[in-house]
Amino acid sequence: xxxxxxxxxxxxxxxxxxxxxxxxxxxxxxxxxxxxxxxxxxxxxxxxxxxxxxxxxxxxxxxxxxxxxxxxxxxxxxxxxxxxxxxxxxxxxxxxxxxxxxxxxxxxxxxxxxxxxxxxxxxxxxxxxxxxxxxxxxxxxxxxxxxxxxxxxxxxxxxxxxxxxxxxxxxxxxxxxxxxxxxxxxxxxxxxxxxxxxxxxxxxxxxxxxxxxxxxxxxxxxxxxxxxxxxxxxxxxxxxxxxxxxxxxxxxxxxxxxxxxxxxxxxxxxxxxxxxxxxxxxxxxxxxxxxxxxxxxxxxxxxxxxxxxxxxxxxxxxxxxxxxxxxxxxxxxxxxxxxxxxxxxxxxxxxxxxxxxxxxxxxxxxxxxxxxxxxx
Amino acid sequence: xxxxxxxxxxxxxxxxxxxxxxxxxxxxxxxxxxxxxxxxxxxxxxxxxxxxxxxxxxxxxxxxxxxxxxxxxxxxxxxxxxxxxxxxxxxxxxxxxxxxxxxxxxxxxxxxxxxxxxxxxxxxxxxxxxxxxxxxxxxxxxxxxxxxxxxxxxxxxxxxxxxxxxxxxxxxxxxxxxxxxxxxxxxxxxxxxxxxxxxxxxxxxxxxxxxxxxxxxxxxxxxxxxxxxxxxxxxxxxxxxxxxxxxxxxxxxxxxxxxxxxxxxxxxxxxxxxxxxxxxxxxxxxxxxxxxxxxxxxxxxxxxxxxxxxxxxxxxxxxxxxxxxxxxxxxxxxxxxxxxxxxxxxxxxxxxxxxxxxxxxxxxxxxxxxxxxxxx
Numbered sequence: 001x002x003x004x005x006x007x008x009x010x011x012x013x014x015x016x017x018x019x020x021x022x023x024x025x026x027x028x029x030x031x032x033x034x035x036x037x038x039x040x041x042x043x044x045x046x047x048x049x050x051x052x053x054x055x056x057x058x059x060x061x062x063x064x065x066x067x068x069x070x071x072x073x074x075x076x077x078x079x080x081x082x083x084x085x086x087x088x089x090x091x092x093x094x095x096x097x098x099x100x101x102x103x104x105x106x107x108x109x110x111x112x113x114x115x116x117x118x119x120x121x122x123x124x125x126x127x128x129x130x131x132x133x134x135x136x137x138x139x140x141x142x143x144x145x146x147x148x149x150x151x152x153x154x155x156x157x158x159x160x161x162x163x164x165x166x167x168x169x170x171x172x173x174x175x176x177x178x179x180x181x182x183x184x185x186x187x188x189x190x191x192x193x194x195x196x197x198x199x200x201x202x203x204x205x206x207x208x209x210x211x212x213x214x215x216x217x218x219x220x221x222x223x224x225x226x227x228x229x230x231x232x233x234x235x236x237x238x239x240x241x242x243x244x245x246x247x248x249x250x251x252x253x254x255x256x257x258x259x260x261x262x263x264x265x266x267x268x269x270x271x272x273x274x275x276x277x278x279x280x281x282x283x284x285x286x287x288x289x290x291x292x293x294x295x296x297x298x299x300x301x302x303x304x305x306x307x308x309x310x311x312x313x314x315x316x317x318x319x320x321x322x323x324x325x326x327x328x329x330x331x332x333x334x335x336x337x338x339x340x341x342x343x344x345x346x347x348x349x350x351x352x353x354x355x356x357x358x359x360x361x362x363x364x365x366x367x368x369x370x371x372x373x374x375x376x
Numbered sequence: 377x378x379x380x381x382x383x384x385x386x387x388x389x390x391x392x393x394x395x396x397x398x399x400x401x402x403x404x405x406x407x408x409x410x411x412x413x414x415x416x417x418x419x420x421x422x423x424x425x426x427x428x429x430x431x432x433x434x435x436x437x438x439x440x441x442x443x444x445x446x447x448x449x450x451x452x453x454x455x456x457x458x459x460x461x462x463x464x465x466x467x468x469x470x471x472x473x474x475x476x477x478x479x480x481x482x483x484x485x486x487x488x489x490x491x492x493x494x495x496x497x498x499x500x501x502x503x504x505x506x507x508x509x510x511x512x513x514x515x516x517x518x519x520x521x522x523x524x525x526x527x528x529x530x531x532x533x534x535x536x537x538x539x540x541x542x543x544x545x546x547x548x549x550x551x552x553x554x555x556x557x558x559x560x561x562x563x564x565x566x567x568x569x570x571x572x573x574x575x576x577x578x579x580x581x582x583x584x585x586x587x588x589x590x591x592x593x594x595x596x597x598x599x600x601x602x603x604x605x606x607x608x609x610x611x612x613x614x615x616x617x618x619x620x621x622x623x624x625x626x627x628x629x630x631x632x633x634x635x636x637x638x639x640x641x642x643x644x645x646x647x648x649x650x651x652x653x654x655x656x657x658x659x660x661x662x663x664x665x666x667x668x669x670x671x672x673x674x675x676x677x678x679x680x681x682x683x684x685x686x687x688x689x690x691x692x693x694x695x696x697x698x699x700x701x702x703x704x705x706x707x708x709x710x711x712x713x714x715x716x717x718x719x720x721x722x723x724x725x726x727x728x729x730x731x732x733x734x735x736x737x738x739x740x741x742x743x744x745x746x747x748x749x750x751x752x
Contacts, residue, residue: 004746004747005640005647005744005746007744008643008645008744009640009641009642009643009645010642010643019396020395020397021396021398021402023482024644025397026397026405026482026494027494028642029405030405030409030410030492030494030496031412031413032409033406033408033409034406036407036433036434037407038433038434039570039571041436041438042570046569046570047423047569048423048424048425048428048569048572049434049569049570050424052424054412055641056638056639057412057414057635057639058412058414058415060418106399106402114642116406117406118402118403118406120406120407155638156638156640156641157638157639157640157641157647158640158641158642159642193422193424194415194418194422195412195415195424196424262432262433262531262532262533262538263432263433263532263533264381264385265385265431265432265532265534266386266400266404266534266535267384267385267386268400268403268404271533271538368383368384370381371380
């Protein structure tokens with residue numbers, strides 16, 4: 001008879017070479033969900049289509065009257081704020097493309113056993129809230145501050161460690177102005193949905209999803225480095241389990257295609273008719289603005305320069321790209337490759353690590369150009 | 377070089393005994409999504425948490441000005457209606473629990489290879505629209521009418537057959553008043569989201585999801601039985617592939633638990649503290665009202681009668697049930713079992729068929745009651 005938390009909470013592991021997806025991975029895949037890639041046609045992801053990853057349960061908050069966000073720790077004056085108070089303050093709205101740090105994990109060889117994303121763990125929303133730097137200024141941050149620890153109301157166990165979800169931001173990121181971190185109360189003009197952190201969440205433009213603490217109830221200024229589970233155990237880039245590893249931070253550049261033509265239900269293979277096929281998609285990078293997108297229709301042998309829409313002031317949001325493909329009958333593999341102003345480009349070989357984090361391998365989209373006319 | 381639709385569109389198959397989930401099944405699981413079961417606490421499923429299954433792509437309809445719904449075939453006067461015209465008509469609102477016909481499929485042995493639901497393909501919404509029977513009356517249905525064929529704008533290929541998604545309702549169901557079929561334009565008081573059929577969809581209370589045609593653009597009255605792919609090939613209950621099979625229609629009774637305590641991230645196992653653990657969940661049936669829910673905490677050996685909330689006039693929606701569990705340390709398997717007024721109860725052994733349809737096997741929820749105090 002098992003009676004301890006460790007009994008239900010196995011260590012991290014890699015799948016064996018021939019190991020199909022397990023029921024544990026499936027249980028995560030059926031409750032978390034990605035963006036159906038055809039919905040990248042929308043600049044702002046429609047409600048319910050933005051990717052969602054929750055480590056534990058979605059907290060049940062039918063009424064936020066009693067909710068308090070505290071700002072405490074190494075501050076001169078602790079704050080306790082209700083969502084209503086925060087909604088009454090001057091607000092900033094930022095369009096942000098958010099991506100899960102584990103996006104692409106299920107395509108890795110070997111496959112880290114965790115949330116099994118293919119490439120769809122992304123979405124773009126307009127988040128409205130109060131800049132975190134203003135709340136910290138109001139509380140008066142100790143000059144010795146190092147980290148700002150953010151705690152959510154979501155509670156669970158992970159590799160034997162019972163915890164509330166907690167992540168820290170370095171003090172310079174938390175108080176930075178570019179990007180400006182938000183305590184958001186509004187998503188696309190409406191109150192946050194439960195799965196996106198109702199009533200309050202952190203939004204850290206340009207960073208992977210693990211930093212965007214949902215169901216935010218405490219912000220603690222610390223004068224030492226935070227070493228909680230999600231900071232020092234999870235979300236580190238390691239080749240071997242004993243390494244200290246490098247923290248996962250900003251989103252690596254990525255481009256994805258709106259899948260052309262129409263799909264087969266089961267294989268999800270795409271079918272197009274011969275002739276001019278307009279290709280389009282989105283590209284983003286958290287490190288530096290996207291500067292170019294290249295497209296290949298032959299599996300990466302040759303590349304074409306795509307048209308890239310201007311950013312229109314939305315530095316932290318994806319940009320649309322397009323290119324016209326003269327399709328001929330046969331099988332093709334389509335790819336798009338983003339480059340950013342820091343000189344980073346998506347890798348053509350998988351950037352593997354044990355957690356399956358920040359993997360921005362170029363996408364491969366198999367397409368059948370059918371000989372006979374199709375409706376696509 | 378493969379050049380035909382059949383090349384990307386394999387026949388239906390069953391997984392081998394030891395076969396883990398494939399990438400094709402995962403691709404469906406990451407884009408379609410279930411209801412995180414803790415969200416059953418809400419009477420009405422919050423936006424974005426209702427289950428979604430789309431066979432092909434979600435059509436892109438940024439503006440429905442040019443959308444037309446036609447009513448044609450064996451009618452005296454064909455109709456062509458815009459969403460705006462339909463929104464201007466007297467409307468009916470019905471609270472409906474909708475469930476995918478394939479819910480539970482991934483738990484079957486052997487497993488039919490298709491959308492791999494565990495048990496979470498369900499959701500409850502208030503749908504507002506115009507009764508289909510009124511539109512059909514206005515068009516003037518031929519007395520010889522047999523089927524009403526509904527066509528969506530979603531287009532794809534399935535087992536080699538290129539198609540728009542099409543399903544028929546028998547004329548008596550289409551014109552019935554209990555339930556009353558709706559051409560819905562509103563979900564929970566807002567326009568339909570893209571993934572739920574924007575701008576118009578069918579809502580057939582009490583029937584599985586395959587009947588609820590989304591992106592509805594044509595309603596055709598026919599004087600012969602409809603034999604399209606989704607009617608005569610898919611969505612039939614068969615033991616062997618050569619059987620004609622029985623059509624999938626109304627939702628079989630099912631009860632599910634709101635998972636108690638808190639989860640382990642990876643195993644999704646539940647952890648509770650010893651003592652009184654309030655259990656709750658939902659129960660529904662499309663065939664007849666739910667009359668009782670029983671709860672077991674010992675894997676189905678003994679059963680306890682749960683409290684069942686009154687239906688409050690929402691015949692087609694789930695009902696809440698509750699029961700207090702005196703939990704003692706150790707491992708337990710929790711189940712709930714729904715009974716309906718037609719005398720149907722959930723089976724304790726899997727009701728297997730090749731498509732994995734209408735499988736309402738009693739849920740099993742492993743729970744660890746930990747010896748030491750936990751925060752759960």
